[in-house]
Amino acid sequence: MTENKATAAAPESLLASADMPSQREINAEMAEIHAAADAREAAGEHVPATLYDFAPYRSSILRHPTKNPRLVDPETIELWSPAYGQRDVALIESDLTLQHTGEPLGERITVTGRVLDGWGRPVRNQLVEIWQANAAGRYIHQRDQHPAPLDPNFTGAGRTVTNDNGEYFFTTIKPGPYPWKNHVNAWRPAHIHFSLFGSAFTQRIITQMYFPGDPLFALDPIYQTIRNQKDRDRLISDYDHDLTVPEFSMGYRWDIVVDGPDATWFEQEGDH
Amino acid sequence: MSETSQTRARRIADAGAPTLEATAGQTIGPFYAFGLQYPKMHEVVFPHTPGSIVLGGTVFDGDGAPIPDSCVEIWGADSDGTISRGRGSRRRDDHTFTGFGRAFTTDEGRYEFWTRNPGPIDGKAPFFAAVVFARGLPNKLHTRIYLPDDEDLLAADPFLSSLSPEERKTLIATRTADGGLHHDIHLQGELETVFITF
Secondary structure, three states, rough: OOOOOOOOHHHHHHHHOOOOOOOHHHHHHHHHHHHHHHHHHHHOOOOOOOOOOOOOOOOOOOOOOOOOEEEEEHHHHHOOOOOOOOHHHOHHEEEOOOOOOOOOOEEEEEEEEEEOOOOOOOOOOOOOEEEEEEOOOOOOOOOOOOOOOOOOOOOOEEEEEOOOOEEEEEEEOOOOEEEEEOOEEEEEOOEEEEEEOOOOOOEEEEEOOOOOOOOOOHHHOOOHEEHHHHHOOEOOOOOOOOOOOOOOEEEEOOOEEOOOOOOHHHHHHOOO | OOOOOOHHHHHHHHHHHHOOOOOOOOOOOOOOOOHEEEEEOOOOOOOOOOOOOEEEEEEEOOOOEEEOOOOEEEEOOOOOOOOOOOOOOOOOOOOOOOOEEEEOOOOOOOOEEEEOOOOOOOOOOOEEEEEEEEEEOOOOEEEEEOOOOOHHHHHHHHHOOOHHHHHOOOOOOOOOOOOOOOOEOOOOOOOOOEEEOO
């Protein structure tokens, strides 16, 4: 029987990994795990796009389930999502550059895209929440101890509700790369965290959007928890010159496809 | 609600196989609080109103240590089995039951909601749909939190019946003396919660 410890460790103390390996060691571990996943898939096993058991991301070691999740038919409440609407957010909450008295520092960008289901249908009236580091790669969070400057004019959190075409629009600042203590000289590629709801609760997703051409992709154990190149590529936004506003902002486009519901669910009644 | 859960399931089945590849999920990371927090996010119902209960527990890692940086979300029906289509989960008006709540674990790993007991839908054992995110967890985890009270409905549940007694226990909450619900979530270890995929 596992003894539950009385109190948690201070969250700050958990951010650094215990062994602090080199980038070279991390790269070798990642290559080995990707190859093993490919072999399992080739042998006919269903392997998820994002690997839960991924030791190069050190803090996952004690936090991933060791058993495969059970395949169930979604039922009743799981087939629905919470209902969001314009009353849940104000329009201004989608502009992260207007939250303080002055203009934030950095490269102003607009990020837009569509939220779709697996059949290409728009996910309408659903909540999209984002959060990110500032242009210097610093999060406003009190536990972030990266000695890059905070920007008094930038918080880095915004939200919106998708329109009838499933579209979302944000104005923000391009985030900087962010150092963390997973291993020696570990840097996260610049990213914006996205949290979304689909039309069914099974489609709930939290993920990260990246920027094209980042040299840190191959080195990042969080990005590489996604085992296939094509799935990793889908997290990279496209630079879109038509979205770039003259003398104002650079434009990026990123569509999100929520998972399922998959018709195969309903063909397996009584099968498991 | 013009569509029932059964016709909705049928309509989804009739749609055939999806044609687009889904976007892969990623970890919530360490610094989600300032992005996802909002007032009264864990108050699915206004505290202490008639029928309100506290649903709470601790999220544990594989060492049995509480996880202080995780996020639990619940989505459930109202006490009469109605699935809410009410808006306002993100901006509470203190009386609309929207069915959705979000809680961050405390430094002791504890999450807590004010909510109501969901009633059965279509005669099935009632449960909260739950999803867990955490720093160090590469993607979301879905699970269910069943109510412990109606043993006949629990016994008739095909999913619960497919599990071993130990596994089944990880999905059924415990009724507390004050009428609330206690439910721990173990991401790993001997008491590992049963997680589900669809």
